[in-house]
Amino acid sequence: MxxxxxxxxxxxxxxxxxxxxxxxxxxxxxxxxxxxxxxxxxxxxxxxxxxxxxxxxxxxxxxxxxxxxxxxxxxxxxxxxxxxxxxxxxxxxxxxxxxxxxxxxxxVGSRGWEEVGVVSTDVMVQVRRLLEDRLAHPAAPIVLCGAALEIALRAVGDARGVPLPDRPTLSTLTTALRQADLLTKQDVKDLEQCGGLRNAAAHGNFEDLSLERAGLMEQQTNLILRRLTDLQQTVHTQGE
Incomplete structure (x- = not known):
């Protein structure tokens, strides 16, 4: 690796x-x-x-x-x-x-690196395929993006030794990592925006969804995943 x-x-x-x-x-x-x-x-x-x-x-x-x-x-x-x-x-x-x-x-945290890597590649490839499938409902890639973010946030929390709730959600994971100073205020805003759209899809509020919004969710999720990957790469900054 x-x-x-x-x-x-x-x-x-x-x-x-x-x-x-x-x-x-x-x-x-x-x-x-x-x-x-x-x-x-x-x-x-x-x-x-x-x-x-x-x-x-x-x-x-x-x-x-x-x-x-x-x-x-x-x-x-x-x-x-x-x-x-x-x-x-x-x-x-x-x-x-x-x-x-x-x-x-x-x-410490090496398994978390692998999880974030899998989410950033395999899961987001599935999201891209759903977006390209005109028969797929926009809710499907949106919910999958939300799941990808939850997995990545949990992996970062585990890797950094952050105490997490027993049944973590996207919201509680975001709060825990923010309290540990691993996320910025802008990160939190971006995650809350993604979480709101994911909740709309998960609860069947389909009137708020569209392929365009699903595409924006994919872009936002990829940006956040890159940020979470950066959190795992602190090697070069240590001791400087």
Whole structure:
């Protein structure tokens, strides 16, 4: 999966960065890693913070990997130095990436990525076919668009650890993701508009429906699905 490769690539790039700007200081008891220049210490600390946040999001906040990364940094490696702790996080990142690649552990939210991908392709292909079928009622593609949005919103919520109601609807899912700051005010307006049209179709208010409105619903749904896909692609912005 392309997105999994991107996440693993970024993890390994972060691990490599956590080896920069430091040198080994030997002592009779072993030694420690230290910044090559004092002014580089904050930069190394920032890289360590970015790596720990990366593990929190993609390995899981309660995972062994995240807990171990936090502990090893707080303990300055093996009670050596902050730079030693940062370098140890890099080793954890590499080990985590290797286990993901081997199929031993999963990236948090990876199943949600797949669900959003399926909705954005397979389901919306069905919507397009219904719109091109002049014998199909406009209610059919509209209801299918609503279902696609519900599936995608639920997948994003699950992937980001957002508490969701037991029987989520398009409206309650929108509210939950908005409260988690994953949706903008404009996203909410667009989803409410789609939800209103979907409800009209689902409740048999066919006088409000037309092929033109169904076509607009398809366009709006595709735009929202692309936005939800973007929510799953935060890899390139982390640590910047």
């Amino acid at each position: 392309r997105r999994v490769r991107e996440v693993l690539g970024y993890a390994r790039a972060q691990a490599a960065e956590l080896q920069l700007d430091m040198s080994w200081k030997s002592s009779e008891y072993g030694g420690w890693w230290a910044a090559t220049e004092p002014q580089l210490a904050p930069r190394i600390a920032a890289r360590a913070a970015a790596a720990m946040e990366f593990l929190r999001q993609y390995a899981g906040a309660d995972s062994f990997w995240t807990e171990r990364a936090n502990a090893v940094y707080l303990n300055k490696g093996d009670n050596q130095s902050p730079e030693s702790g940062a370098r140890a996080i890099g080793e954890l990142l590499l080990a985590w990436a290797d286990q993901v690649e081997a199929g031993v552990v999963e990236i």
